Every structure is written in structure tokens, then in C-alpha cells.
Amino acid sequence: MLEIFVIAYCLYFAFNTYTSFMQIGYVKDAKKLKPIILDSRKYEEAANYSIEKEKMAIVSSFYDFILFILWIGFGLSFLDSIIQIDSMLLKAVVFVNSFIIINWVLGLPFELYSTFKLNKKYGFSNMTPSLFIKDTIKTALLFLIFGSLVIAGISFIINSFAMWWIWGFAFIFSIIILINMLYPVIRDKMFDKFEKLKDEELEKKIENLLDEVGFKSSGVFSVDASKRDNRLNAYFGGLGATKRVVLFDTLVEKLTHNELLAVLGHELGHFKNGDIIKNIGIMGVVMFVFFAIFGNLPEELFLGLKLHSEPYAIIAVFLIFSPILSFFLMPLISLISRHNEYAADEFGSNLATKEDLVSALLKLANENKSFPLSHPLYIFFYYSHPPLVERFKELGYDVNNLDLNKFNNKEFDYVR
Template sequence: MLEIFVIAYCIYFFLNVYTSFMQIGFVSKARSMPAIILNTMKYEEAGSYSIEKEKVSILSSFYDFVLFILWIGFGLKSLDSLINVDQGWLKAIIFVDLFIIINWALSLPFELYTTFKLDKKYGFSNMTPLLFIKDTVKTGILFLLFGSLVIAGISLIIENLPLWWIWGFAFIFAVIILINMIYPIIRDKMFDKFEPLKDKELESKIEKLLDEVGFKSSGVFSVDASKRDNRLNAYFGGLGSTKRVVLFDTLVEKLTHNELLAVLGHELGHFKNGDILKNIGIMGIVMFVFFAIFGNLNDELFLKLSINNEPYAIITVFLLFSPILSFFLMPLISLISRHNEYAADEFGSNLQSKNDLVNALLKLANENKSFPLSHPLYIFFYYSHPPLVERFKELGYDVYKISDPSDALKEEFNIDDE
């Protein structure tokens, strides 16, 4: 069994690195061609950013591969020998917490480089060392408190219930639903500053749009995302009574009212098409498959890892090997997601207007420096959203007919400089 997992991880590692190399070569060639969607300067900058990200990804993949070998070679055994605790749930908390903390600490250089070097170089990150430390401490506290409770819960289920993996799945699935419900509240209280929209005219238009499609929310809020990042975004957070519309302050600043309503119209398309429930269902199916696999591992695997077939080991093996299964399932999940995005674009363009949605996508692409082209293999594995070129085609517009997008697109879609 261990051999199968190792071979699967090697394939996973190879595909990760290979697709990154293919993406770098593809973008390098595309970057030298006439710009599309983005203006010329942003097009070249977005291409450079994409290439640098993939180089970091390749280095990170090699680094993770070495860590994986070290963990299965002697790391798990060494960590196990340091923890002498009789209670299964307590040992699971200590062991799994340490496993996660060690992995986080070892991956920290990549996070620091991306946040303070790469993203700052391209004008994205506004993160300060003090804010980074505050965020890290708060995240750590939440993990130690709530993460440890979840670990204890699944440990007790493993120890006391027959067919524990079925009950474990139900428990974790319920926890994820709960997290989605309280996530906006946690963000509001501990990380971000949520405020009612100051632009009451915009708020009134948004509420009218929500009423039109029957979307009930607890309010429309602006969040001070610019203190960390300059990218533009918006989302519907929470479930049930905690649902709220959240707009990044950067989005409110850069988009016109009609463009912003078109973006929200796209998100409401997901709501109207039942994509939220579909995604929850897909997540549940994937998680059930994971629990079915990791809940029926034989003792031989744990023997080769030199650890006991106990709750702490089962949970850790799950965390160590689940990224492999996720990677091979992602193409199918992403295919479904891309289909849903096309449908949401259609809904949003009909709810507001096609021109407003296209204008908004153009501004989002330019402000977020999203390179509009990618290698087909890279799209197959990683794209949950269709490439911008394809989204524009589905909306009835071929960007390749434009030789100078910085001027021609403005004329075509009546984009105002702001």
C-alpha cells in the first residue's frame, strides 16, 4: 500500500512540475505576441508575473517532495517517539498539531517570498510585517483551539465507533458546513473591518438586484481588503442567516455601479443555478471517497511507516496523502466549475447587460494582472474558471479581432477611464 501511495505521489510531483514548465514556455511565447484583453504594459507585466509564480511553484514542488520523503522515511517515526501519551485523542491532538506546525514552518519561506517580494514587486501586496505577524498569530490561535477540537472529535469517533469512517465523514462534513456559516463572522471579528456601504445609492441598487433574484442576505458590506492586497474581488459569504454580500474596497473604488452590479449578477447566477448546493454536494462526494479510502487502510502501511494504526496516525496519513487524490480529482471538478462559470456569465449579462459584464471583466483582468492565455494542460489541471479569452467568446466577442485592446476595447464597450 505504501508503494502505491509513493508511486502516486511521484506521478503527482512529475505532473505538477511538467505543467509548470509547459506553462512557462507557453506564456513566454505568448507574452512576445500582440497584447489581447490587457493593455500592452499590463499584458507584458502579467506574463512576467505568471512566469515568476510558476518558477516559485516548481521550486516549492521539489521542496515538498523532499519533505514528503523525509516524513515517510523517518519523520513520522521520530515524531511518534517524542510523544508518550496514553489517551488516544490527546496524542492525536499533540501529534497532528505538531505535524501541521512543522510543515507550516518549513513552508514559511515560500509564503514570505511570495507576499513580501513577488507580490510587492508587481504591486499587489500591501502587507506589512506587523500585520503579517498579527494575522499569523490569530490564525494560529484559531487552529489550536478549533482545529484541536476537531482532531479530538474525529479521534474519539475512530476509537469508539464501528465503521468509523462513515461517522467521521458525517462529522467533518458538518464541521465544514458550520465553518462556512460562521466564516464571515470570524473574518469580521478577527481579521477584516466589515462596514455597511457608504455609497447608499449603490447599496440601494444592490438590494434591488438581490430582491429581483430572491437572494436573502444579512447585509451588503465593504471590507478593507486593500490593507493586505490591491486585487479586486467580491464574494457572497456565509450560509443561511449569515449570508452577506462582501465587496473589496478596491472593487468599489475601481468599478462603476453598473459594472459592479454585473459582477454581482454573475455571482447571483451561481445562486440561481444552484451551484452553491452543487459544490457542497461535490465536496461531500469527494470527502466521502477520501474517508472510504483512508478508513480502510491495512496495518501494513502503518508498519512500513513505523507508526501504530491509531487515530493520530490515521489522521496524519490522511493529511499527508490526500493532496495526491485531490490533484487527480481536480480536472473533473474544474471542468464542472468552468461549465458553471459560463452559465453564471450568461445569467449576469442578462441580468445587467453584456457590455457591463465585459467592461467589468476587462477592468478586473487589468487591475489583477491576469494573463489571458494559458497552456491547455495547465487549464485542464488548474483552471476552475475558463480562460478570459474563452469567456469573452462565449459572450459573443472575439478578442483576437482587436489589434490594440487599450483603445479598441474602450471604444467597443464604452469603457470610461477612471
């Protein structure tokens, strides 16, 4: 049985690496073409950034593959031999936390390189060493406190019920819903500074837009995202009473009122089309499949790893092998997501105008240096959003005939 999982991981590694190589070759060729969507300088920068990211992804994949071999070869059994604790719950907490912390430490060089080298080179990261350390400490504390409680909870369920995977699924799914509900509150209290919009005119326009669609929220906030990163973004965070509209300060600075409203109109399209509920449902189905598989693993798999089929081992095996299932389910999930994005674009362009939405997407692409072209196989596996070329086509714009100066310089009057 272990051999089947190892073969599956090898296939996952091979596909993952192959798509990265295909993407690098494709972008290198596309880089020589006439720039589209981005201006000439940012087109070249975006291509170079995309290539460097994929090169790092390839190195990271090889590194992860080596760690995988080491973990299943002797790492898990060695960790088991040195953690001699009689309490089933305590052993699961210590074992799984140790496994996660070791993996995090071993992966830290890639995180540091991405944050302080690659992203700074292309003008994205504003992260300082002190802020990185503070964020890391806060994240570690949250993980050790709440993560340990979750590990203990799922371990208790595994040890208490014959069909534990059904109850385990319900427990973890409920935790994920709770995290989504509390996410903006946690970010506000521990990481980011949320403020009410200082632009009262923009706040009023946004509130009118929300009322028109029937979206009830706890407020519209600006967050100081620029202290970490210069990229533009916005999101609707929380569930129920914690729902709020969150705008990155970089987005408020770079986009006009009309463009901001078009971006929010797109996000409201997801709300109006029920995409949030659909995504939760899809996530639930995928998670249920995961639990059904890992809840019925044969004893011989654990014997092959020199482990006992106890809670600590079941959770560790889940963490090691779940990326395989995620990767091969990704194309289907991405396909559904891309379909939803087209529908949200249509909704957003009807709330504002197509010109406003296209203008906003152009600015987002240029500021975030998002290279507009990708290999079809790469899109198939990784793109949760359609390529901008296709999004513009659906909106009725030919990227080869877009006048960037017109969109970058023209101010539009928002008419309701």
C-alpha cells in the same frame, strides 16, 4: 502498500512539475504575441508574474517532495517516538498539531517570499510585517483552539466505531458547513473591517438586484481588503442567516455601478442555478471517497511507516496523501466549475448587459494582472474558471477586436 502510495505521490509530483514547465514555456511564447485583453504594459507584467509564480511553484514542489520523503522515511516515526502520551485523544491532538506546525514553519519561507517579495514587486501586496504577525497569531490561535477540538473529535470517532470513516465523514462535513456559515462573521470580528456601503445609491441598486433574484442576505458590506492586497474581488459569504454580500474596497473604487452590478449578477447566477448546493454536494462526494479510502487502509501501510494504526497516525497519513487524490480529481471538478461559470456569465449579462460584464471583466483582468493565455494542459488541471478569451467568445466578443479605450473610458447608464 506503502510503495503504491509512494509511486502515486511520485506521479503527482511529476505531473505537477511538468504542467508548471509547460505553462512557463507557453507563457514565454505568448508574451511575444500581440497583447489581448490587457494593455501592452500589463500584458508583459502579467506574463512575467505568471512565469515567476510557476518557477516558485516548481521549487516549492521539489521542496514538498523532499519533505514527503523525510516524513515517510523517518519523520513520522521519530515524532511518534518523542511524543509519549498515554491518552489516545491527547496524543492525537499533540501529534497532529506538531506535524502541522512543523510543516507550516518549513513552508514559511515560501509564504514570506510570495507576500513580501513577489506580490510587492508586481504591486499587489500591501502587507506589513506587523499585520502579517498579527494575522499569523490570530490564525494560530483559531487553529490551536478549534483545530484541536476537531482533531480530538475525529480521534474519538476513529477509536469508538468499527465503521468510523462513515461517522468521521459526517462529522467533518458538518464542521465544513459550519465554517462556511461562520466564515464572514469570523473575518469580521478577527481580521477585516466590514462596513455598510457608504454609497447609498449603489447599496439601493444592489438591494434591488438581490430582491429581483430572490436572494436574501444580512446586508451589503465593503471590506478593507486593500490593507493587505490591491487585487479586486467580491463574494457572497455565509449560509442561511449569515449570508452577506461582500465587496472589496478595491472593487468599489475601480468599477462603475453598472460593472459592479454585472459582477454581482454573475455571482447571483451561481445562486440561481443552484451551483452553491451543487458544489457542496460535489465536495461531500469527494470527501466521502477520501474517508472511504483512508478508513480502510491495511495495517501493513502503518507498519511500513513504523507507526500503529491509531487515530494520530490515520490523521497524519490522511494529511500527507490526500493531496494526491485531490490533484487527480481536480480536472473533473474544474470541468464542472468551468461549465457553471459560463452559465453564470450568461445569467449576469442578462441581469445587466453583456457590455457591462465584459467591461468589468476587462478591468478585473487588468487590475489583477491576470495573463489571458495558458497552456491547455494547465487549464485542464487548474482552471476553475474558463480562460477570459473563451468567456468573451461566449458573450459574443472577439478579443482581437476589443477596444480597450472604449471599455475603460465609457460610462454606462444602468437601466432597469
